Amino acid sequence: MKALVIGSGGREHTLAWSLLQSPRITEVFCVPGNGGTARLPHCRNLAMAPNDFEGIARFALVNNLELVVVGPEQPLAEGIADYLQDQGLKVFGPCQAGAQIEASKAWAKALMTEARIPTAQAEVFDTESAALAYLEQQGVPIVVKANGLAAGKGVTVAHTLAEAVEAVTEVFSGKFGEADSQVVIEDFMTGQEASVLAVTDGQTIVPLMPAQDHKAIGEGDTGPNTGGMGAYAPTPVMTPDMMARVQSEVLEPAIATLRSRGIDYRGVLYAGLMITPAGEPKVVEFNCRFGDPETQAVLPLLETPLDTVMLACIGGQLDALELQWKPGAAACVVVAAEGYPDRYPKGMEIVGLDAAAETGALVFQAGTRLKGDSVVADGGRVLGVTGLGDTVEAAIANAYAAIDKICFENMYYRRDIGYRVKDGV
Template identity: 65%
Template sequence: MKVLVVGSGGREHALAWKLLQSKQVEQVVCVPGNGGTASLERCENLALAVDDFEGISRYSLQNNISLVVVGPEVPLAKGITDYLQNKGLMVFGPTRAGAQIEASKAWAKALMQEAKIPTAKGAVFTEAKAAKSYVKSQGAPIVVKADGLAAGKGVTVAATVEQAQAAIDAIFQGQFGSAGEFVVIEECLTGQEVSVLALTDGLTIRPLLPAQDHKRIGEGDTGDNTGGMGAYAPAPIATPQIMECVQKEVLEKAIAILKTKNIDYRGILYAGLMIAPDGNFKVLEFNCRFGDPETQVILPLLETPLEELMIACVQQRLGDMPPIAWKGGASATVVAAAGGYPGAYEKGKVITGIEQALSAGTNVFHAGTKLLTQQVVTDGGRVLNVTGIGENFDRAIASAYAGIKCIHFEGMYYRRDIGHRVMGNGGMGNG
């Protein structure tokens, strides 16, 4: 079978890499892909935009594409699944109606409250004066969120009332475009964040291994929020007991409430959780797609062929599949970012050392790269995800850092403390 993957990041490189491990997958086409997908055997890039639905549809129909896998949230929110399904194509990813769960934080908050899914206390505002008044009455710390898609950067955890009010002004003044039509203000939860990505066919929902992301740019989890500077899996804080509760109180309730709204949700449902020290948890947000960089640590540990799980979701027979099989051990990824990220950064810097990192036994998933006359150059803020696997966290993290030390480009920055919560405790990871 031939699979088309929509997107250009590290997540999409990891998806293509994993799909090509199956004997059933003869070719993967990435739209538009990156320098890493261009270098994979049996993989090619197609220079179309992720929202060129007509072009993607025409190519898929002319080239006998069996399955389209949508990586990013923007084309899902714009209705790529609806469009391609109407052309007779098989698509892994929710419809536009389902993608609202990420595209509108206000809609998702109302959904969680209606379904009695544990979530932070909060309120939604359409103008700055009322939002600022609410912040003043609640005090700080407090969380201010732009309503729509803001590339992972529309959330401010405000330490003071003044900081929260400045964030409200920035959102309503258009810093995040159309994401600034509503503001969601929530209580500030404490604990550790965990990402639970689950496969669903709209009837059955099965979680993948829980992962923990490192969102802040600085070591010690300081500085600005980013799209993610590194991750590891399986996250030990999400114990089997907690995962059992997440299944009943979050995942199954979410699918049930979507069904009552006539939303047939098939694809990935990603719950971002905050787990308190006492083990209680609340949902911070839902996303409608694979996480990035969580995918880059989850897929290397997956044993079951990925396309089998995806097709089972699309064909609504996930409940008939055997339990998802996993490799033992742990996985960790470290993001190599462009100097200046998440602010302004330069592109076009030549990258060296990728082959040496691969030879050292690490996986290098390209994110913001492109291939120029046989040279790989930087083409984004998060440039590479260097992923190590090992029998425990110490070895997986050491492998990732051994790989990233082989790599160089001008201005390259990476955090040196990815996995600090699980280092040195002999954490065995999965199995």
């Protein structure tokens, strides 16, 4: 069985690797892939763009591909799943209507209100002047979000009024492209964040192992938000009782409300949560795809073949599948280029990848490309190094031991991933 993965990041390298662990998958193609997928056995990169719907469909049909997996949110928001399904292909990823749950934070907030899903109070503004007036009225701390897709960088947690004003001004200035038409301003929530990625066939929704992401660039969760600097799974904050509450108060109401709107949502529904000091789960945001870098921590622990899970979602048979998990834990530490999430250099040769893998870690490449026989940095987040262990602490230690083998000029990574577990916070 042959599959195709759309995307070029660490998440897509992980998806391709995970699919190839299945005895049924013989070959995986990546559009466009990266330096890591290019070196993955039985995997081949295709020089096509993720928005080349016609070209992707033609290749998949001519080569009898039985599964197409859409990694990033942008092509889902543009309707790639609808297009490929209309060509008779099996696609793991929600339709364009369902992808609005990530593509529009205002739309998602309205859905949460309708579904009575717990979340922060928020207001949506179409003009900069109205948004700034609201900031003056509400005060800080407060959270400012670009309404549309901004590659994980459109959220500002403002602790001063000046920061909040700057964030609003940036949104309406066009910094985030199409994301700048509206701004969502919501109440600041405190607590521990957690990521629950769930798979669904539109009727049944099943959570994967809960993870905790580290969004901020700096240690101690300081500095601007990024696409994610590391993650680990499972996270102790998501106890069995808390997972049961998320299932009944968040995941099932979300799918039921989507269905009531006539949306047949099949794929991943990712709930970014805040567990408040009072022990209440509240939704920070929904995403319509696998998280990055949560995927790099969660999928290595999945015992059930990934293609089995995806095909059950596509075929409406998820209720008949019980997910199996490997014992232990996993932790992914992102190695970035210095300067990320702002300007950063490219083209630095990366050495030590094989030595890192020899430690037992999984090195998932993100912003990389091949240059002759070498792998060079080609993005902000360059690598995701995943350590495995009997405990979260052991997995974290193994990830950092592998990073010690890797070197490239201007490399940067946080040294405190999983600090809440290590410090008992």
